[in-house]
Amino acid sequence: MEQGHTLLVRVHSSAPVTLTGTLDERDLAFVKHGEGYWALVGLPAWSPAGPHLLTLTAADGMGRAVREEATVEVVAVDFPVEAVALPPDRTRLLTPELVQEERERLAPIFQSVTPERLWDGVFVPPVEGEITSPFGARRSYNGGPPRSYHEGVDFRGEVGTPVVAANSGRVALAEALTVRGKAVILDHGLGVHSGYYHLSEILVQEGQWVEKGDPIGRVGGTGLATGPHLHWEVRIRGVNVDPLEWTQRLMLP
Ligand SMILES: [Zn+2]
Structure with missing residues (x-):
């Protein structure tokens, strides 16, 4: 992902879940869409190049939660x-x-x-x-x-x-x-x-x-x-x- 670009995070789940997540320190806002959930995230132009941590937590209505982590690799753009x-x-x-x-x-x-x-x-x-x-x-x-x-x-x-x-x-x-x-x-x-x-x-x-x-x-x-x-x-x-x-x-x- 390049600095200043838009990232779409999609999560597929057949069961209804409550999703929360973060990219760096910023919260992701998930909405239900079709068969799953998604969130749009902007990568600031000033995000440091390199790996950034994406976390996802899916909770069902009975107190069970699953947490996943992923890495978003931010690529530097040579802005003029x-x-x-x-x-x-x-x-x-x-x-x-x-x-x-x-x-x-x-x-x-x-x-x-x-x-x-x-x-x-x-x-x-x-x-x-x-x-x-x-x-x-x-x-x-x-x-x-x-x-x-x-x-x-x-x-x-x-x-x-x-x-x-x-x-x-x-x-x-x-x-x-x-x-x-x-x-x-x-x-x-x-x-x-x-x-x-x-x-x-x-x-x-x-x-x-x-x-x-x-x-x-x-x-x-x-x-x-x-x-x-x-x-x-x-x-x-x-x-x-x-x-x-x-x-x-x-x-x-
Ligand atoms: Zn302008």
């Missing part, structure tokens, strides 16, 4: 380093307090788990256009040391270009943020969210249901952006994963 020149009037947005404040404001949204799956099939790219910055790129702002991993992908786009929902779901946030600019976050269920940032215009409201391909906003350059583009990200229980993988393969059978 990008130099970003930020105009002086925007450097204020790099203030750690501002970044942290917004992170804390969004954490409960990304951590929330709607117990059913709201998406269907593969995701579609939210705009057509060239990718100007890939997932996982290390960012160096104004000559400083690389300070973060790029949490999504950036698409080139003209201001005003429609941005569509990558898949169906419910609007979890639709408002102007300081760092991310005008932002839309969709809840796709089972702890999966997608985010669309730096918009010039928001076309949906919190709580609204959207179908895959519905317009939700327009490309812009609001917030911490050096020019008009769409930042698009996918998170699993708060862990950013490469969103392009979600457009290339079916994450659930």
Whole structure:
């Protein structure tokens, strides 16, 4: 498994069981699906390469439990380093307090788990256009040391270009943020969210249901952006994963 990728853990059981598990220290959330159970897990871009411990415990209703362990081998990805020149009037947005404040404001949204799956099939790219910055790129702002991993992908786009929902779901946030600019976050269920940032215009409201391909906003350059583009990200229980993988393969059978 490569850093930043999505892992599907499937467990087959003919008898009803309660499944719990962990990858490293993080809990897995299992749901029943067809003949078995499964959980989606994001491997952070910063997961150290090497073996990671996956544990599974299956308990029946009579107090019997079986525990299994497995190893997930994480493979390092050579993420590029990008130099970003930020105009002086925007450097204020790099203030750690501002970044942290917004992170804390969004954490409960990304951590929330709607117990059913709201998406269907593969995701579609939210705009057509060239990718100007890939997932996982290390960012160096104004000559400083690389300070973060790029949490999504950036698409080139003209201001005003429609941005569509990558898949169906419910609007979890639709408002102007300081760092991310005008932002839309969709809840796709089972702890999966997608985010669309730096918009010039928001076309949906919190709580609204959207179908895959519905317009939700327009490309812009609001917030911490050096020019008009769409930042698009996918998170699993708060862990950013490469969103392009979600457009290339079916994450659930
Ligand atoms: Zn971005």
